[in-house]
Amino acid sequence: MATNLPGSIGTRCDSPVDPSRRRLLAGLLTAYTASLIPWALAQPAPHADRGAFTALSAILVGRQALDAAQATRLYDALAAAHPNFPADVQALLALINERHIDPLQLQGVLDGEHSPLAPLPRQIVSAWCLGVIGSGEGARCVAYETALNAVIVADVLKPPTYAYGSYGSWAAKPNT
Amino acid sequence: MPAQLSADIVVIGSGIVGALAARRLAQQGASVLILEAGPRLESARIVAAFRNSPLKGNWMAPYPPSPWAPHPIYVPKDNGYLKQAGPYPYPAEYIRAVGGTTWHWAAQAWRLVPNDVRIKSLYGVGVDWPLTYEELDPWYQEAEEILGVAGADNTGSPRQHPFPMEPVAEPWSMRRFRERLAPAYPVVANTVARNSRGYDGRPACVGNNSCQPICPVNAQYLGINAVEAAEAAGAKLVPNAVVYRIEHDAKGRIAALHYYAPDKSEHRVTGKTFILAANGIESPKLLLLSASSKYPNGLANSSGMVGRHLMDHPSTSLTFYADEELWLGRGPQSPSSINTLRDGAFRSQHAPYRLDFTNISQVYGVTNDLIKEGVYGAEFEKQLRWRAARQVNVKNVLEVLPNPDNRIALSAEKDAMGIPKPEAHYAIDDYTRRAAEVSKADFARIAELMGGTGLRYSAEGQFANNQHITGTMSMGNDPASSVVDAFGRTHDHENLFVCSTGVMPTAATMNSTLTAVALALRTAEHILPAKQARAATAHAGREADLA
Structure with a gap:
């Protein structure tokens, strides 16, 4: 069971770089967005749509690293669920690049401007942090143990249905 | 056949x-x-x-009804099996x-x-x-x-012979409630059909924290x-x-x-x-x-x-942030409660109740709250950890008269x-509603003793059902x-x-x-x-x- 747990997830986007296609994520960012996710500058981005998704994801979930395999899975699922997804991602990233929007203010800005991009941040954050694509009856689960809400607390909690530890181990003060 | x-x-x-x-x-x-x-x-x-399941908060999701023997389902939408004639909804599961x-x-026995x-x-x-x-x-x-059944003798229910098992080990979060609410409220171990040691071929609890919807190890x-x-x-x-x-x-x-x-x-x-x-x-x-x-x-x-x-x-409840890290979700879901209000002369005036503390992991609920609030960026992780460590809930379990x-x-x-x-x-009558009102003072006192902030009472007149x-x-x-x-x-x-x-x-x-x-x-x-x-x-x- 241990190998399925969040602790085993790779915490860097360290897939090998093809030198012939050394297009970097940095090329999709401005100085402002690069400052939000400095780790991403040297990450390969052979595919502009997927690169933009990785960059936007990192900005939205505030992580300094994202699992590459999970990014691929989530991108594919979101693109399948929302036909305009790649273009919307590029558009939202461009908007943040241009206007230097603080991630914490982003939803308020989009809602206030009645932007057609307003649903996008929640779709992406739900995918990363809940492992859920879509909502209501159309929702489906694409990640659980590797969803970021499990990863972020993995030093203290196990996702429900996974054993915490031997009998009584929960009596001790959480070690955080 | x-x-x-x-x-x-x-x-x-x-x-x-x-x-x-x-x-x-x-x-x-x-x-x-x-x-x-x-x-x-x-x-x-x-x-x-x-x-x-995409609906981790819906514990009926793993139990889809069969077409020939339907049972009520309400999420993501009501399957219309248990018809509601009112005046108050009774969404039994x-x-x-x-x-x-x-x-x-939750194996409450x-x-x-x-x-x-x-x-x-x-x-x-x-x-x-x-x-x-x-x-x-x-x-x-x-x-x-x-x-x-594992339990303690201090819950108000006398017995002639000992419990089969000692109470299940107390989670840290419940220990802190017990220590901080004493002597105003004695917090005691719940009486549960959950193993505190191997019993009848089934293992001791290992804290999967999914008693509902399913205990994966049959503890x-x-x-x-x-x-x-x-x-x-x-x-x-x-x-x-x-x-x-x-x-x-x-x-x-x-x-x-x-x-x-x-x-x-x-x-x-x-x-x-x-x-x-x-x-x-x-x-x-x-x-x-x-x-x-x-x-x-x-x-x-x-x-x-x-x-x-x-x-x-029916239950009403209070959710708040304690002033220390408790990290609900370690150990079983429903370990402790206050039992001193189960009986008393007040029963001629209003319903008795038990006060129950959840130990259900708050991570799922907090994640949904943060997404709903649009908390993105570095603040998401920070808020998730802060809230998941401190968010707690106390509810009443109210008697309804026949x-x-x-x-x-x-x-x-x-x-x-x-x-x-x-x-x-x-319908929920005044006898029960009066008790819900009375229990608000308990909720407030409990929050005060826990250094509570961000107090969120369940909506006025709204009761959760306990099945x-x-x-x-x-x-x-x-x-x-x-x-x-x-x-x-x-x-x-x-x-x-x-x-x-x-x-x-x-x-x-x-x-x-x-x-x-x-x-x-x-x-x-x-x-x-x-x-x-x-x-x-x-x-x-x-x-x-x-x-």
């Missing part, structure tokens, strides 16, 4: 209550047949279904499957307090039970030893354990057998049951004695469905009380098999005002018994399962007394085990 089946004892329903009655009767040598409307389930598939609803419970069965005499409200707490005590003990007793024990004792079980009519003879004795298989083929089952154990909603539904020219209002219903006196436990207007009736709407759906008529369906086939000595006698025998049909939380004449403040199991064991003894020698041996064995 043969066209006709027969047995000494035929049990309708394979939940924990019916299955343990079946087990006991099979152990006495009776031939026992259990008819279950739903299918067999597998624990591992339920666990997988939960992990793969239960599972129609082999093993029944305790696939999915509480006894009543002695005064719970005498509230009419003592407080002038509700009704008295036709039996005393002292009469229940040995049956509680037998039930606790079968289920493997808590499940209805399926009762079914397996009944089958080991010789009982036969037919799954997917949807009983739609109980047939009586000219003298009013029950002669047979009629059920549909999923293909709607009709089957008839005969027997000598029949036990209705299909839960507090499906059982009265079946009695009402079985109306005949001799019994135009349904079987066992000369009093007109079948389906009436529907009760449950009221004939609260009832389960037959809907004009039918399910896929052509069987009328159940229809709930429900403790009681009262719809109440026991009593008077056939004019009750459905079954003190032994669960229907007043109207000599060979028809009811084993269910539905026979409880009042709901008290405690989860109803253990009381229903105790009453069912008592009913089984009444139908077929345990052989004295065997009983003596069993008792000696217990003594040795406890020594």
Whole structure:
């Protein structure tokens, strides 16, 4: 069971770089967005749509690293669920690049401007942090143990249905 | 499958209550047949279904209803099975499957307090039970030893013999509640059918924190354990057998049951004695469905009380942030509570209640809150950890008094098999509402003692339901005002018994399962007394085990 747990997830986007296609994520960012996710500058981005998704994801979930395999899975699922997804991602990233929007203010800005991009941040954050694509009856689960809400607390909690530890181990003060 | 089946004892329903009655009767040598409307389930598939569910907050998601034996589902949308006649919604949840609803419970295995069965005499409200707490005590003990109950003696429910097990180890979060609320409120370990050591071939709890919807390791007793024990004792079980009519003879004795298989083929089952154990909603539904020219209002219903006196436990709650890291989600989901308000002179004025602390991981709820609030960027991680570490919840578990207007009736709407759906008529009266108001002061004091901030009371006038369906086939000595006698025998049909939380004449403040199991064991003894020698041996064995 241990190998399925969040602790085993790779915490860097360290897939090998093809030198012939050394297009970097940095090329999709401005100085402002690069400052939000400095780790991403040297990450390969052979595919502009997927690169933009990785960059936007990192900005939205505030992580300094994202699992590459999970990014691929989530991108594919979101693109399948929302036909305009790649273009919307590029558009939202461009908007943040241009206007230097603080991630914490982003939803308020989009809602206030009645932007057609307003649903996008929640779709992406739900995918990363809940492992859920879509909502209501159309929702489906694409990640659980590797969803970021499990990863972020993995030093203290196990996702429900996974054993915490031997009998009584929960009596001790959480070690955080 | 043969066209006709027969047995000494035929049990309708394979939940924990019916299955343990079946087990006991099979152990006495009776031939026992259990008819279950739903299918067999597998624990591992339920666990997988939960992990793969997009709705982790909906614990019914891993239990989709079968088309031939539907049960209520409300999320992501109401499947329209339990019709709501109002005025207050009664969104009960239960599972129609082999093993029944305790696939999915928090294993709360509480006894009543002695005064719970005498509230009419003592407080002038509700009704008295036709039996005393002292009469229940040995049956509680037998039930606790079968289920493997862990508990402490300081909950207000006296006992003659020790619990089978020590209380389950206290999570850190509950320890802090206990330490910080003392002496204003004594926080005590809940009485649970959860192993604090290996018991009866099942392991000790390892803190999966998914008691609901499923304990993956079976450290808590499940209805399926009762079914397996009944089958080991010789009982036969037919799954997917949807009983739609109980047939009586000219003298009013029950002669047979009629059920549909999923293909709607009709089957008839005969027997000598029949036990209705299909839960507090499906059982009265079946009695009402079985109306005949001799019994135009349904079987066992000369009093007109079948389906009436529907009760449950409504709850209001307070969610807040404690001023220290508690990290709910380590250990079992429902470990501790405050029991000092379960009884008192105030019961003449307002409902008693238990105050219950959740230890359910807050991560899922907090994640949803943050997404809803649009908290993105580095703040997301920071907020998730801060809130998941500190967010806590206390709720009341309120008594509802028996009221004939609260009832389960037959809907004009039918399910896929052509069987009328159940229809709930429900209201929450001032007796219960007054207690909810009173308990707000407790909530506030608890939050204060925990250094609480961000206090969020449940919406005014809104009650969560606890799925403790009681009262719809109440026991009593008077056939004019009750459905079954003190032994669960229907007043109207000599060979028809009811084993269910539905026979409880009042709901008290405690989860109803253990009381229903105790009453069912008592009913089984009444139908077929345990052989004295065997009983003596069993008792000696217990003594040795406890020594």
